[in-house]
Amino acid sequence: MADPVDRRAALALGGLGVGALASAPLWAQAMVDLGLSEGTGQRALTDAFPGKKGMILQRSRAPLLETPMAAFDGALQDDPVTPNDRFFVRWHYADIPLSVDAAAFRLRIGGAVKRAVSLSLAEIQAMPQVTVTAVNQCSGNSRGLFGPRVPGAQWGNGAMGNARWTGVRLRDLIARAGTAPGVVQVKCAGLDQPPGDAPHFAKSLALDHAENDDVIVAYGMNGAALPLLNGFPLRLIVPGWYSTYWIKALDSIELLTGPDTGFWMAKAYQIPETEDAGVKPGTTGFPTVPISRMPPRAFFTRTTPQEARGIAMGGDAGVAKVEVSLDGGAQWQVAQLGPDHGPYSFRRWAMPLTGLARGPHDLAVRTTNTRGEGQKPVPIWNPGGYMRSSIETARVVVA
Amino acid sequence: MSRASLAALLLLGACNRTAAPADTAPAGQAAPIALTSQTIALPDETTMLPASAEILTTNCTACHSPEMLLTQPKLDAKTWTAEVAKMRSVYKAAIDPKDDPKLVAALLTLPNQK
Numbered sequence: 001m002a003d004p005v006d007r008r009a010a011l012a013l014g015g016l017g018v019g020a021l022a023s024a025p026l027w028a029q030a031m032v033d034l035g036l037s038e039g040t041g042q043r044a045l046t047d048a049f050p051g052k053k054g055m056i057l058q059r060s061r062a063p064l065l066e067t068p069m070a071a072f073d074g075a076l077q078d079d080p081v082t083p084n085d086r087f088f089v090r091w092h093y094a095d096i097p098l099s100v101d102a103a104a105f106r107l108r109i110g111g112a113v114k115r116a117v118s119l120s121l122a123e124i125q126a127m128p129q130v131t132v133t134a135v136n137q138c139s140g141n142s143r144g145l146f147g148p149r150v151p152g153a154q155w156g157n158g159a160m161g162n163a164r165w166t167g168v169r170l171r172d173l174i175a176r177a178g179t180a181p182g183v184v185q186v187k188c189a190g191l192d193q194p195p196g197d198a199p200h201f202a203k204s205l206a207l208d209h210a211e212n213d214d215v216i217v218a219y220g221m222n223g224a225a226l227p228l229l230n231g232f233p234l235r236l237i238v239p240g241w242y243s244t245y246w247i248k249a250l251d252s253i254e255l256l257t258g259p260d261t262g263f264w265m266a267k268a269y270q271i272p273e274t275e276d277a278g279v280k281p282g283t284t285g286f287p288t289v290p291i292s293r294m295p296p297r298a299f300f301t302r303t304t305p306q307e308a309r310g311i312a313m314g315g316d317a318g319v320a321k322v323e324v325s326l327d328g329g330a331q332w333q334v335a336q337l338g339p340d341h342g343p344y345s346f347r348r349w350a351m352p353l354t355g356l357a358r359g360p361h362d363l364a365v366r367t368t369n370t371r372g373e374g375q376k377p378v379p380i381w382n383p384g385g386y387m388r389s390s391i392e393t394a395r396v397v398v399a
Numbered sequence: 400m401s402r403a404s405l406a407a408l409l410l411l412g413a414c415n416r417t418a419a420p421a422d423t424a425p426a427g428q429a430a431p432i433a434l435t436s437q438t439i440a441l442p443d444e445t446t447m448l449p450a451s452a453e454i455l456t457t458n459c460t461a462c463h464s465p466e467m468l469l470t471q472p473k474l475d476a477k478t479w480t481a482e483v484a485k486m487r488s489v490y491k492a493a494i495d496p497k498d499d500p501k502l503v504a505a506l507l508t509l510p511n512q513k
Binding site for chain 2: 025026027036037038040043046048049050051057058059060061062063093094098099100101102103121125144149150151153154166194195196197198199219220223224225227228229232233263267
């Protein structure tokens with residue numbers, strides 16, 4: 001069980017001794033325990049990455065930085081966006097953009113177009129501007145909580161964040177180039193480079209999805225430029241879909257007349273073609289499809305004997321309801337909801353706790369989205385460690 | 400009605416139609432976002448693999464830092480063998496297949512694998 005209260009308990013590094021943990025770098029500020037099985041959840045907290053503070057170090061190169069659950073905590077009326085300096089970081093390859101010249105940068109739009117175009121940031125900022133609040137969640141968020149465990153980045157629940165993204169619609173950019181006959185997909189790639197002949201990281205959306213109102217190319221994140229580590233100067237925003245599609249440092253849009261058969265669409269980020277993306281542990285050789293939309297999830301950010309509170313997301317639809325159980329999932333009560341920031345945003349929830357008897361109480365939280373989709377108590381399993389969305393639990397002890 | 404106010408109404412109408420469901424907002428409601436050049440430097444890597452695992456330092460850390468190995472859950476030899484093969488075939492790591500058994504043996508001796 002992942003107890004967010006335990007998980008947040010940071011211990012002074014001095015008390016543990018730096019040498020005690022082989023994976024603790026010298027610049028770590030403190031340690032945090034993600035509550036993973038087999039005691040493998042010890043991680044360093046770090047301020048060492050530019051523009052970031054209090055991040056859970058998963059890997060220094062290519063950077064994988066997780067957001068502690070405490071960074072999501074707030075009162076019901078508080079803005080549910082995640083500050084830029086606490087927003088999680090995930091790169092596949094070590095060669096990431098560490099310097100971008102804003103005046104020289106160009107976004108190229110080519111492939112099956114009427115006229116290839118190359119746009120400066122000033123030209124893009126002169127186009128009609130839109131803002132969407134949306135959760136960005138790694139496909140493998142919570143992978144470290146899988147049972148049996150699977151290889152890959154061993155995230156707790158913090159490979160996610162919510163931001164107000166400002167930019168231009170992808171369809172407006174596509175219109176600048178014009179679609180040639182027969183376009184079916186839009187392939188997006190960024191400034192990060194693979195080692196040697198490894199496949200360049202690129203992801204594709206169906207043309208009709210790419211032309212949705214909500215799919216944007218963002219130059220703003222919570223009212224400021226994106227941090228380089230989150231994709232400055234441009235990032236593709238695909239609300240309701242997993243982060244693998246949210247290409248960072250986006251500099252290439254290519255229109256395709258056939259499906260993208262590249263490694264990152266055809267082989268990587270595949271989930272079982274089952275209703276819940278789960279298979280029996282250990283299963284191999286099942287049919288797969290590329291991961292896409294997110295299911296709803298609710299999380300605890302703070303649990304005391306007086307109150308439980310947290311955040312919920314509806315996935316690719318709004319949060320309709322959050323319910324809390326005080327008896328391990330037998331009975332459920334409707335929680336209070338914070339302001340609605342749109343269907344793709346986190347929504348805050350709270351449940352005052354009164355009259356809890358002395359002793360331990362097993363709390364659980366679940367959400368239902370506006371399409372009636374809820375959460376299940378039993379976690380799924382798949383070999384990629386993708387799409388965990390089962391009901392979260394937390395223990396409160398009344399002294 | 401002036402042409403400017405008519406345009407503003409049309410713009411509002413357009414935004415209402417397309418923007419409301421996603422908590423989107425029309426342009427001009429907030430300060431413009433300044434895009435100026437950015438340069439950062441990543442922190443020096445200080446996490447090391449055990450001295451006994453030199454073969455891992457040689458074969459694995461060209462592409463990623465050691466934490467990736469040191470944070471993995473307990474995995475069996477078959478799973479590690481598949482990981483090594485993936486690094487070679489997909490990510491083009493320069494790993495000699497003859498070294499695979501030695502690599503897997505070294506991986507299984509890491510502190511997180513015991």
